[in-house]
Amino acid sequence: MCIYNNADPNSGIQSGGVYWAYGPHNLSNQFGNHFVMNNQYDGAWVELCTGYNGTGKGESIISAGYGFVEDLSPINSIALGTGNNYPCSPP
Structure with a gap:
């Protein structure tokens, strides 16, 4: 999955904004709207x-092949996975 520099997917992928492995990934200094693509x-x-290490309240679930503009201000981690075992509580 990729996090772009801002809300426009043409803005380019952020440095360090590509995540390959399943599991939780902590974010830092992510504020405002960004395009988030689940490729x-x-x-x-x-x-x-909202919490670190894939904990807290689940704000959004993005299915495979979709991307959306998301406000990352309240987001402290992302989790990548399969099946129906979401680590955060559903939105």
Whole structure:
């Protein structure tokens, strides 16, 4: 999955904004609107979580192949996975 520099997918991917491995990934200094793209496949999802290490309230779940503009100000981690075992509580 990729996090872009701002709300426009043409803005380019942020330095360090590409995540390959399943599991939680902590974010730092992410504020305001960013385009977030889940370019995984086969039912993989990305969940945006308010806590660190894939905890807290789940703000959004992005299905495979979709991207959205998201306010990352309240987001402290993302989690990548498959199936129906979302680590944060559903939005």
